[in-house]
Structure formats: C-alpha cells, structure tokens
Amino acid sequence: MSEVLEVAGRKLASRLIIGTGKYETYEQNAKAAEAAGVEMVTVAVRRVNLTDTDKPLLVDYLDPKKYVYLPNTAGCFTADEAIRTLRLAREAGGWDLVKLEVLADKKTLYPDMEETLRAAKLLIEDGFEVMVYCSDDPVYARKLEDAGCCAIMPLGSLIGSGLGIINPVNIRLIVEQSSVPVIVDAGVGTASDAAAAMELGCDGVLMNTAIAEAKDPILMASAMKHAVIAGREAYLAGRMPKKRYADPSSPLAGLI
Numbered sequence: 001m002s003e004v005l006e007v008a009g010r011k012l013a014s015r016l017i018i019g020t021g022k023y024e025t026y027e028q029n030a031k032a033a034e035a036a037g038v039e040m041v042t043v044a045v046r047r048v049n050l051t052d053t054d055k056p057l058l059v060d061y062l063d064p065k066k067y068v069y070l071p072n073t074a075g076c077f078t079a080d081e082a083i084r085t086l087r088l089a090r091e092a093g094g095w096d097l098v099k100l101e102v103l104a105d106k107k108t109l110y111p112d113m114e115e116t117l118r119a120a121k122l123l124i125e126d127g128f129e130v131m132v133y134c135s136d137d138p139v140y141a142r143k144l145e146d147a148g149c150c151a152i153m154p155l156g157s158l159i160g161s162g163l164g165i166i167n168p169v170n171i172r173l174i175v176e177q178s179s180v181p182v183i184v185d186a187g188v189g190t191a192s193d194a195a196a197a198m199e200l201g202c203d204g205v206l207m208n209t210a211i212a213e214a215k216d217p218i219l220m221a222s223a224m225k226h227a228v229i230a231g232r233e234a235y236l237a238g239r240m241p242k243k244r245y246a247d248p249s250s251p252l253a254g255l256i
Contacts, residue, residue, distance in 0.1 A: 019208025079119035101133035153185035162189025191227035198231025
C-alpha cells in the first residue's frame with residue numbers, strides 16, 4: 001500500500017508488528033518476520049538475549065539495521081521496574097522509542113493503568129518516545145495521549161489468549177478520539193482477528209503468540225500480513241450498510 005504508518009517520526013510501510021518471544025529458535029523468528037513483511041519487532045528486554053555472546057544473539061538473526069527494535073517492559077509489575085528496564089535498554093542499544101507495559105497480575109497480565117500512566121509521564125520527561133500497552137478504556141487512552149505517548153496500544157483481549165477483539169465498541173471509540181496511532185496489542189489469535197482490528201480503523205496490529213504458537217508459524221506470519229492489508233483496505237473503502245432484509249444485486253424493475 002502507498003500509505004505508511006508513522007510513529008514518532010518513523011515511517012513504516014508495514015502496519016504489522018511482531019514479537020520475539022515463544023519461537024522455537026531465533027532462526028524461526030527471523031523467517032516469520034520475513035514472511036510477515038514487518039519492519040518493527042518488539043524485544044522483551046528482560047527475556048531476550050542481546051548481549052551475552054556465549055549464547056545465540058537475537059541481533060544475529062534480526063538485523064537492527066533492517067528492523068526497528070522496540071524494547072518493551074514485558075514482565076514488569078511496577079512503574080519503577082519498567083522505568084529501570086527501559087533505561088538499561090537505552091544504555092545497551094541507544095533505543096529511545098519503547099513500548100511500555102506495566103502489568104497488574106500474573107494470571108491475567110492485564111495492565112495496571114495507574115502505574116502505566118505514572119511510568120509513561122516519567123519516561124516521557126526522561127526523553128523516551130513511549131508506545132503504551134493499555135486497557136481498552138477510552139478514558140485512560142485519552143489520558144495517556146495527553147501525557148505525550150506517541151502511540152496508544154489497547155488490548156484486543158488478554159495477552160496470549162487468542163480470544164480476538166472482545167470489545168470492538170471501545171476500540172472504535174479509542175480510534176475516533178485519538179490523534180496518534182492506535183495499534184491493537186494482545187489477544188489476536190488468527191488472521192480474521194487482525195483484519196477485524198484493522199476494519200475498526202486501527203493503524204496497526206502487534207502480535208506474538210498468534211504466530212509463534214501456530215502449527216506453522218511461517219505460514220501464519222504470511223497470513224497475518226495479508227489480513228492486515230485486507231483489513232486496512234476494507235476500512236478505507238467503507239463497508240456497505242447492514243440491512244434487515246434482502247436487497248437483490250439486480251434490480252427487480254423491468255423484469256420480463
């Protein structure tokens with residue numbers, strides 16, 4: 001597509017972002033990224049090996065010169081943990097565009113919105129450009145944008161659940177009120193979920209488990225690429241109105 005996704009001044013032709021966790025190997029992860037046609041990958045700073053040369057390094061498979069690395073705070077449950085993690089990421093790789101997530105509990109991995117907002121404000125004051133994982137709450141989404149976040153990333157459903165978009169009304173409300181990109185993050189299970197998110201008007205979709213835990217991750221990555229494109233084009237085209245009764249494709253007037 002000719003249009004691009006622009007986040008904090010970075011222009012991306014692909015509106016799909018994938019993670020770097022749960023894959024069997026970094027090689028499989030790299031093949032999935034290629035099949036998905038992505039330009040940005042998320043990196044869990046606390047879990048992915050970026051510096052230990054005695055073990056396989058992610059950067060040897062996903063070239064930081066080819067892909068925009070998006071360090072994230074997966075596994076952080078307080079604002080202080082998240083801030084410390086991202087400061088370490090900046091020291092290690094010079095990254096200032098980051099994905100913030102502060103989780104409330106280990107069972108649901110639902111975001112703690114009070115801590116998320118606090119962390120976002122402090123990180124932005126510290127010079128970070130913050131893409132933020134949040135609940136599908138339009139009120140908090142507005143607060144995060146007002147705080148200076150460069151992208152709002154509401155969950156489709158719980159992380160790793162594959163339940164799809166469980167609250168499309170709220171996602172659409174967030175899209176309508178936001179002046180920064182809205183990227184559905186978490187819960188996508190299959191290609192139709194990605195297309196549905198894009199048809200709601202979202203600017204992009206971020207996923208990890210849906211590809212990494214598919215029976216064929218490379219084929220699923222390709223499917224997700226096409227789903228995101230199709231969903232975006234359908235949104236731009238404008239769907240036909242839903243009707244209560246049949247409406248024939250050929251007019252009834254003038255029939256013999």
